Amino acid sequence: MVTATIRDVARLAGVSAMTVSRVLNASPHVADATRRRVEAAVAELGYVPNGLARGLTRRRSKTVAVVVPDIANPFFTLIVRGAEEVAWRAGYHVLLSNSRGDLDRERANIDDMLASRVDGMLLAAAADGSGSKLKALGRDDVPFVLVDRTIPGYRGDLVKGDGVEGARQLVEHLTALGHRRIAMITEPADVSTSRERQTGYREALEAAGIPFDPSLVVEASAIDAASVRAAANGLLDRPVPPTAVFAVNNLVALGVADTAQARGLELPRDLSLVCFDDIAYAPQLNPFFTAIAQPAETFGTIAMQLLLDRISGLLDDAGRIVVLPGELVVRASASAPR
Amino acid sequence: MVTATIRDVARLAGVSAMTVSRVLNASPHVADATRRRVEAAVAELGYVPNGLARGLTRRRSKTVAVVVPDIANPFFTLIVRGAEEVAWRAGYHVLLSNSRGDLDRERANIDDMLASRVDGMLLAAAADGSGSKLKALGRDDVPFVLVDRTIPGYRGDLVKGDGVEGARQLVEHLTALGHRRIAMITEPADVSTSRERQTGYREALEAAGIPFDPSLVVEASAIDAASVRAAANGLLDRPVPPTAVFAVNNLVALGVADTAQARGLELPRDLSLVCFDDIAYAPQLNPFFTAIAQPAETFGTIAMQLLLDRISGLLDDAGRIVVLPGELVVRASASAPR
DNA sequence: CTGTTAGCGCGTTCAT
DNA sequence: ATGAACGCGCTAACAG
Numbered sequence: 001m002v003t004a005t006i007r008d009v010a011r012l013a014g015v016s017a018m019t020v021s022r023v024l025n026a027s028p029h030v031a032d033a034t035r036r037r038v039e040a041a042v043a044e045l046g047y048v049p050n051g052l053a054r055g056l057t058r059r060r061s062k063t064v065a066v067v068v069p070d071i072a073n074p075f076f077t078l079i080v081r082g083a084e085e086v087a088w089r090a091g092y093h094v095l096l097s098n099s100r101g102d103l104d105r106e107r108a109n110i111d112d113m114l115a116s117r118v119d120g121m122l123l124a125a126a127a128d129g130s131g132s133k134l135k136a137l138g139r140d141d142v143p144f145v146l147v148d149r150t151i152p153g154y155r156g157d158l159v160k161g162d163g164v165e166g167a168r169q170l171v172e173h174l175t176a177l178g179h180r181r182i183a184m185i186t187e188p189a190d191v192s193t194s195r196e197r198q199t200g201y202r203e204a205l206e207a208a209g210i211p212f213d214p215s216l217v218v219e220a221s222a223i224d225a226a227s228v229r230a231a232a233n234g235l236l237d238r239p240v241p242p243t244a245v246f247a248v249n250n251l252v253a254l255g256v257a258d259t260a261q262a263r264g265l266e267l268p269r270d271l272s273l274v275c276f277d278d279i280a281y282a283p284q285l286n287p288f289f290t291a292i293a294q295p296a297e298t299f300g301t302i303a304m305q306l307l308l309d310r311i312s313g314l315l316d317d318a319g320r321i322v323v324l325p326g327e328l329v330v331r332a333s334a335s336a337p338r
Numbered sequence: 339m340v341t342a343t344i345r346d347v348a349r350l351a352g353v354s355a356m357t358v359s360r361v362l363n364a365s366p367h368v369a370d371a372t373r374r375r376v377e378a379a380v381a382e383l384g385y386v387p388n389g390l391a392r393g394l395t396r397r398r399s400k401t402v403a404v405v406v407p408d409i410a411n412p413f414f415t416l417i418v419r420g421a422e423e424v425a426w427r428a429g430y431h432v433l434l435s436n437s438r439g440d441l442d443r444e445r446a447n448i449d450d451m452l453a454s455r456v457d458g459m460l461l462a463a464a465a466d467g468s469g470s471k472l473k474a475l476g477r478d479d480v481p482f483v484l485v486d487r488t489i490p491g492y493r494g495d496l497v498k499g500d501g502v503e504g505a506r507q508l509v510e511h512l513t514a515l516g517h518r519r520i521a522m523i524t525e526p527a528d529v530s531t532s533r534e535r536q537t538g539y540r541e542a543l544e545a546a547g548i549p550f551d552p553s554l555v556v557e558a559s560a561i562d563a564a565s566v567r568a569a570a571n572g573l574l575d576r577p578v579p580p581t582a583v584f585a586v587n588n589l590v591a592l593g594v595a596d597t598a599q600a601r602g603l604e605l606p607r608d609l610s611l612v613c614f615d616d617i618a619y620a621p622q623l624n625p626f627f628t629a630i631a632q633p634a635e636t637f638g639t640i641a642m643q644l645l646l647d648r649i650s651g652l653l654d655d656a657g658r659i660v661v662l663p664g665e666l667v668v669r670a671s672a673s674a675p676r
Numbered sequence: 677c678t679g680t681t682a683g684c685g686c687g688t689t690c691a692t
Numbered sequence: 693a694t695g696a697a698c699g700c701g702c703t704a705a706c707a708g
Contacts, residue, residue, distance in 0.1 A: 003478060005685055016695045021687060029693055046474070051454040052399060053685035055390040056700050063433075063454070072419045072618075074412070081410045084436050088447075093454060095401075096434040098422050109426075116389040116401070116431060136384070140341065257622045279620070280410075284595045286624030343701055354679050359703060367677055391701035394684045680707075685700105692695080 004045040013041035024049060055117060063093040064307060065113035065121040069101040070223055073251060075277050075296050076124060079147055082300025083122055090308050092119070101223055103129045114142060120307045122300075125149045127190040143310040147303045150192045156319040157310065159303040163193050163276075166292035166326040167200025167246070168207075170274045173290065173328065174244045175208035177336045179272060183216040183235045183242035185228065185252050197248055197276060216242060220252060228255030236263060236271075243337035244272035250279050253289055257333070272334035276326070287332035294326045342383040351379035362387060393455060401431040402645060403451035403459040407439040408561055411589060413615050413634050414462060417485055420638025421460055428646050430457070439561055441467045452480060458649045460641055463487045465528040481648040485641045488530045494657040495648065497641040501531050501614075504630035504664040505538025505584070506545075508612045511628065511666065512582045513546035515674045517610060521554040521573045521580035523566065523590050535586055535614060554580060558590060566593030574601060574609075581675035582610035588617050591627055595671070610672035614664070625670035632664045 006024075010017040015034060022030050023038040030038075041047070055061040066083050068076040084094045095118055099106035106126045110133055113121060121137070121144040123130070131151040137144055138156070145157040174182050184201050187194040202212055215238075220231040232255065235242055247253035253275035260271050267273055267287050278293035279285060302322055309315050344362075348355040353372060360368050361376040368376075379385070393399035404421050406414040422432045433456055437444035444464045448471055451459060459475070459482040461468070469489040475482055476494070483495040512520050522539050525532040540550055553576075558569040570593065573580055585591035591613035598609050605611055605625050616631035617623060640660055647653050 006687095007685080017686080018688095018695055019693085022694085025687085031693060034693080046478075048449065048453045050394075050685050052390045052393040053700090054687080056388075056394060056685080056702090057687045059700075061390060066434075070419075071422065072412075072415050074410075074415075074619075077410050077412075077415050080434070081408075081436060084409065084434060088435070093450065094434050096404075096418070096422060096432050097426070098419060111386065112431065115386045140384075251619060254619050254622070261622060281412075281589060281592050282617070282620055282623060284592070284599055284624060285620060285622060344703095345701080355701090356680080356703075357678060360678085363703085369677060372677080388701050391684090392703080394686090394701080395703045397684075678708085680705100682703100682705085684702085684704105687698105687700090689698085690696090692693100 003050075004047045006047075006049070009038065009041045009045055009047050012045065013037045060119045060311075061117045062091060063095055063116065063118050064304070064311075065095045065097065065110075065116075065118040067097050067099055067106060067109055067113070067121065068124045069099050069126050071096065071098045073222065074280055075148075075249070075294070078280070078296035079124065079300035079303070082297035083304040084300075086301045086304040086308070092308065099126045101126050101221075103127060106130060107133050110137065114140060118142065120144060120311045122147055122303055122307055125151055127188065128152060128192070129190065143307060145303045145307040145310065147299050148193060152192075157303075157306050157321075158319070159299050159306065159322045159324065161193075161294045161299070161326050162323050163196025164200040164203065166276060166294075166328075167197040168204045169200075169328045170276070170290075170292055171201050171204035171246055172207065173330065174246070174272060174274060174334060175204060175210065177244075177272065177334060179244040179337050180208075180210050181216070181240065181242040182210070182244045182246060183218070184246045184248070185218055185220050185231050185235070185256060186248045187222060187252075188219060194248055201246055220255075222249055222251040225255055228252050229259050232256045232259035233263075236260070236265070242271075244274070244334065247273065247275035250275050250277040250289065250291065253291070254279075268333050268335040269338065272337070274334050278329060290331045290334045291329055292326040293329050295324055298324060341388075342385045344385075344387070347376065347379045347383055347385050350383065351375045398457045398649075399455045400429060401433055401454065401456050402642070402649075403433045403435065403448075403454075403456040405435050405437055405444065405447055405451070405459065406462045407437050407464050409434065409436045411560065412618050413486075413587070413632070416618070416634035417462065417638035417641070420635035421642040422638075424639045424642040424646070430646065437464045439464045439559070441465060444468060445471050448475065452478060456480065458482060458645045460485055460638075460645055463489055465526065466490060466530070467528065481645060483641045483645040483648070485637050486531065490530075495641075495644050495659075496657070497637050497644065497660045497662070499531075499632045499637070499664050500661050501534025502538040502541065504614060504632075504666075505535040506542045507538075507666045508614070508628075508630055509539050509542035509584055510545065511668065512584070512610060512612060512672060513542060513548065515610065515672060517582040517675050518546075518548050519554065519578065519580040520548070520582045520584060521556070522584045522586070523556055523558050523569050523573070523594060524586045525560060525590075526557060532586055539584055558593075560587055560589040563593055566590050567597050570594045570597040571601075574598070574603070580609075582612070582672065585611065585613035588613050588615040588627070588629065591629075592617075606671050606673040607676065610675070612672050616667060628669045628672045629667055630664040631667050633662055636662060
């Protein structure tokens with residue numbers, strides 16, 4: 001059996017292809033007896049409708065693309081899982097692609113997905129530079145929803161966390177503990193979440209009357225463990241090192257903890273550490289991070305729901321922005337400075 | 339611009355659709371001048387070939403499916419990442435689906451993917467029960483490759499770790515430390531990896547002259563944290579509790595560590611713990627697990643490469659079995675019994 | 677080197 | 693309630 005077609009089924013059932021199509025699509029105007037004959041033929045042939053042909057005529061593929069910077073980053077993984085779940089329930093397939101945080105690759109991926117005629121796209125943008133491509137997308141009227149990261153001037157659908165507020169809480173927690181030399185390890189400034197978290201960091205410092213020291217803010221890439229180590233070491237090598245570090249996300253925090261411990265520092269005694277994003281599955285991290293926990297999987301479900309609604313034309317407003325609050329979880333990685 | 343077609347391009351370039359097609363597919367027999375005119379038209383219209391239509395005529399969609407039991411499980415996530423990378427480089431898209439370890443859902447997913455006319459499928463089977471569906475797959479001559487988990491009697495392509503040997507090493511490590519009451523928390527017996535690891539467990543016990551005690555082997559589901567806690571508590575509640583636990587994978591181990599610590603037990607002083615699969619990103623787990631590290635991402639890359647080779651008909655042998663060795667990494671979670 | 681014809685497998689008219 | 697004809701966008705097989 002080399003894949004039966006609708007005509008094979010029709011022949012076997014002694015009807016026309018059209019009638020088979022009606023049965024398949026649950027059209028009401030089919031006699032019961034005919035319907036049963038067709039169903040029997042479908043079963044006998046193990047017939048599976050050809051999605052490509054269907055997509056071609058119906059002009060929609062029942063497939064949505066999900067593009068993330070790193071599928072192995074637990075935060076994005078959860079987004080993907082949430083999105084897949086919602087898509088699946090609605091009868092949509094998920095085309096996954098990993099941009100690796102690389103704008104060129106992301107751009108290529110988006111083009112590929114468009115060629116596949118996806119009905120919509122969920123995008124955790126690599127960086128601000130993704131914007132130009134999005135405009136093209138908009139013109140092709142392929143609905144898309146941004147998750148987690150936004151882009152300056154973007155006016156479409158977006159599901160994100162509150163980076164300013166989260167960072168503010170984290171750093172305020174540190175200042176309340178008595179820290180005054182608080183460093184931040186951030187990702188490049190062309191990523192909106194980094195910018196927001198840095199804004200929150202500065203707001204909290206200001207609120208505590210601590211002057212902003214640019215040399216205490218260093219850049220690293222979560223994907224690149226070596227860059228995180230280098231950043232942490234740079235900070236700790238300073239004549240007067242910081243007493244606390246605010247890591248832009250959990251992966252960076254893990255790198256900082258690792259580096260500190262390798263230098264014989266004990267957390268939180270010798271260094272306090274807080275970060276964005278909780279670590280799944282690992283309550284026995286030592287010390288378990290004080291962090292802003294974000295509902296990552298919910299980012300995915302809400303964003304996908306929004307996308308699907310957009311696809312089915314249920315929504316007609318310009319662009320919805322959903323901001324999901326994070327939760328400050330105080331644990332053991334931060335204490336008063338010595 | 340509501341998506342131009344090949345005919346629009348042809349008209350604009352003053353040629354036939356066929357010529358445009360030739361240019362698009364880098365056919366050699368096109369005059370340079372014509373080619374340039376076509377390329378200009380393509381650029382001007384922002385034309386993107388319709389992958390659905392292409393797939394329909396070419397009879398291949400350039401898409402492969404990847405089906406895993408839990409995309410948020412770091413082990414599978416890495417497999418997916420490796421697979422996606424290889425697929426992408428070869429110009430294939432990845433349709434991702436999450437079976438949630440549920441046979442019915444897996445079956446439905448596979449059918450859906452077949453309807454989408456994927457060119458092949460990478461499958462981390464939910465359980466032995468996946469077998470029947472695979473036979474159907476084979477008949478539809480859609481190439482597929484199994485990863486990580488196998489199925490009794492399966493004769494096709496497979497990329498997996500050596501569960502027997504890994505488990506043997508882990509448990510031998512424990513017996514060498516002096517443990518004799520070694521429990522195992524396993525997943526259901528219809529998952530091949532669980533069976534293999536249990537075999538290794540028994541072999542190691544036998545080699546050490548320790549009689550096998552069935553009551554020391556308890557079942558849990560890695561997806562379900564509560565079941566892991568229940569299993570661990572059941573073990574620790576015994577009149578004479580085990581001095582060591584072999585957890586079938588890292589997620590289960592995390593649950594065991596959590597449970598033990600909640601009971602005021604200190605690892606490894608009060609309980610030794612070893613497991614399969616390393617924890618990515620978390621060297622500061624306390625105590626950091628002694629484990630068999632498996633090259634998960636490599637599982638994904640090799641399996642996808644195998645699949646693509648199969649799709650392009652490069653291979654004509656019956657079925658290849660690739661067994662990737664794991665590595666025993668001795669760390670702090672296991673020590674001599676008190 | 678280029679164009680014509682004829683489908684790929686399905687769904688959408690419009691009849692009957 | 694059912695069917696015939698046509699087209700979705702593209703390419704394989706032949707012309708020429």
